[in-house]
Amino acid sequence: xxxxxxxxxxxxxxxxxxxxxxxxxxxxxxxxxxxxxxxxxxxxxxxxxxxxxxxxxxxxxxxxxxxxxxxxxxxxxxxxxxxxxxxxxxxxxxxxxxxxxxxxxxxxxxxxxxxxxxxxxxxxxxxxxxxxxxxxxxxxxxxxxxxxxxxxxxxxxxxxxxxxxxxxxxxxxxxxxxxxxxxxxxxxxxxxxxxxxxxxxxxxxxxxxxxxxxxxxxxxxxxxxxxxxxxxxxxxxxxxxxxxxxxxxxxxx
Amino acid sequence: xxxxxxxxxxxxxxxxxxxxxxxxxxxxxxxxxxxxxxxxxxxxxxxxxxxxxxxxxxxxxxxxxxxxxxxxxxxxxxxxxxxxxxxxxxxxxxxxxxxxxxxxxxxxxxxxxxxxxxxxxxxxxxxxxxxxxxxxxxxxxxxxxxxxxxxxxxxxxxxxxxxxxxxxxxxxxxxxxxxxxxxxxxxxxxxxxxxxxxxxxxxxxxxxxxxxxxxxxxxxxxxxxxxxxxxxxxxxxxxxxxxxxxxxxxxxxxxxxxxxxxx
Numbered sequence: 001x002x003x004x005x006x007x008x009x010x011x012x013x014x015x016x017x018x019x020x021x022x023x024x025x026x027x028x029x030x031x032x033x034x035x036x037x038x039x040x041x042x043x044x045x046x047x048x049x050x051x052x053x054x055x056x057x058x059x060x061x062x063x064x065x066x067x068x069x070x071x072x073x074x075x076x077x078x079x080x081x082x083x084x085x086x087x088x089x090x091x092x093x094x095x096x097x098x099x100x101x102x103x104x105x106x107x108x109x110x111x112x113x114x115x116x117x118x119x120x121x122x123x124x125x126x127x128x129x130x131x132x133x134x135x136x137x138x139x140x141x142x143x144x145x146x147x148x149x150x151x152x153x154x155x156x157x158x159x160x161x162x163x164x165x166x167x168x169x170x171x172x173x174x175x176x177x178x179x180x181x182x183x184x185x186x187x188x189x190x191x192x193x194x195x196x197x198x199x200x201x202x203x204x205x206x207x208x209x210x211x212x213x214x215x216x217x218x219x220x221x222x223x224x225x226x227x228x229x230x231x232x233x234x235x236x237x238x239x240x241x242x243x244x245x246x247x248x249x250x251x252x253x
Numbered sequence: 254x255x256x257x258x259x260x261x262x263x264x265x266x267x268x269x270x271x272x273x274x275x276x277x278x279x280x281x282x283x284x285x286x287x288x289x290x291x292x293x294x295x296x297x298x299x300x301x302x303x304x305x306x307x308x309x310x311x312x313x314x315x316x317x318x319x320x321x322x323x324x325x326x327x328x329x330x331x332x333x334x335x336x337x338x339x340x341x342x343x344x345x346x347x348x349x350x351x352x353x354x355x356x357x358x359x360x361x362x363x364x365x366x367x368x369x370x371x372x373x374x375x376x377x378x379x380x381x382x383x384x385x386x387x388x389x390x391x392x393x394x395x396x397x398x399x400x401x402x403x404x405x406x407x408x409x410x411x412x413x414x415x416x417x418x419x420x421x422x423x424x425x426x427x428x429x430x431x432x433x434x435x436x437x438x439x440x441x442x443x444x445x446x447x448x449x450x451x452x453x454x455x456x457x458x459x460x461x462x463x464x465x466x467x468x469x470x471x472x473x474x475x476x477x478x479x480x481x482x483x484x485x486x487x488x489x490x491x492x493x494x495x496x497x498x499x500x501x502x503x504x505x506x507x508x509x510x511x512x513x514x515x516x
Contacts, residue, residue: 074431083372116337128374128375128378
């Protein structure tokens with residue numbers, strides 16, 4: 001079991017209970033694997049896409065084309081679906097604050113940014129209309145900031161439809177703290193609570209008892225290794241931590 | 254009546270200061286032959302309305318743009334568009350930054366000749382802070398909900414690239430996604446379609462079903478046959494993105510890139 005495996009399962013858990021809606025991973029390996037793993041295990045009614053515009057009837061490996069297509073979702077219908085709300089998206093963020101406001105637009109003053117990033121993309125509509133989760137592959141004070149520079153995705157204090165969970169390479173968080181603030185839900189195996197707090201640039205709600213993030217079952221590991229990601233792309237997105245701790249053990253080949 | 258034109262004839266009908274919508278999405282089916290025509294023309298102060306890709310980057314790099322209206326600018330396989338970034342960071346262009354769904358509603362409003370369309374997308378976000386022209390509207394019905402009134406993105410001209418077209422401007426996409434190209438055409442006072450291949454009207458349905466006829470000639474001012482005219486962006490199924498050419502574009506200083514293109 002690798003850190004990447006733990007992260008994929010934590011992302012899959014974000015979709016638990018969603019039923020027959022689109023589980024949209026925003027790209028890369030971990031969010032897409034999370035959605036597909038959830039569909040193949042505990043959430044079989046989920047819809048998943050090929051990452052472009054096909055709804056797949058089967059659940060192919062990362063980067064592979066589906067053998068069965070069950071629907072068509074070109075960008076215009078994707079934008080419609082965002083407004084309709086029958087979709088749970090797992091987005092990324094360059095900055096996120098304690099209410100779950102996020103920024104993917106630019107760093108610095110918007111009028112003349114220090115670093116122009118993507119632009120807000122669909123984050124405002126996604127967060128206002130759909131259940132949303134986040135995947136942050138590098139949990140650090142540069143990302144977890146007191147105030148984001150340009151609110152792209154809206155947080156609990158700005159009318160978010162529902163922020164479900166924030167999965168990082170260190171921990172699982174949600175917005176269940178006082179006043180809809182960020183709370184530590186679990187720390188990944190080998191990660192201490194202190195480590196998570198130190199990597200978070202704002203005051204984090206830390207319950208007295210913080211459990212360890214659920215580890216993958218043998219069946220989930222087999223699905224990841226043999227069906228969904230035989231090339232191990234998830235391990236490139238989440239390198240195995242180097243220094244000590246239980247998290248360093250296991251086969252991140 | 255035939256509407257076949259050259260790239261130069263299309264560009265010759267455009268003027269400085271115009272608002273021009275450019276179809277495609279990111280680095281996919283962008284009308285690059287027409288965009289390269291714009292680069293060569295003595296046009297300035299354009300407002301470019303686009304789900305932005307290298308079209309926006311090139312026009313910014315060439316100093317053609319006063320304002321960009323977009324929800325993003327990306328090369329897809331290269332997430333950040335280098336020339337758009339530089340233009341923003343240098344304060345060289347103004348920016349109207351919308352959510353993707355707001356942007357579509359702006360095109361829909363213009364296509365339907367409505368002043369605005371209401372949506373929830375954008376509410377609560379800093380899109381409302383940085384776009385001082387945006388207003389909200391309250392539902393006149395029992396719910397009384399407050400919504401963003403997205404103003405119509407009315408265009409002086411639209412430029413789109415499709416797979417096939419006939420000489421009168423009926424145009425067809427053969428790839429998996431129409432993007433929003435039909436909306437750009439409908440939102441514009443004049444629309445110009447470039448295509449991979451001109452075909453007889455009677456042959457349009459030989460390659461795709463009737464649903465693939467995305468653009469009607471009643472909306473089209475000019476048609477340009479431009480094989481490879483979306484390159485280096487993707488134009489499926491005719492060709493995929495030329496990743497090597499895109500990398501060269503992204504990594505080469507602009508003046509040097511332009512010299513290389515001319516050489």
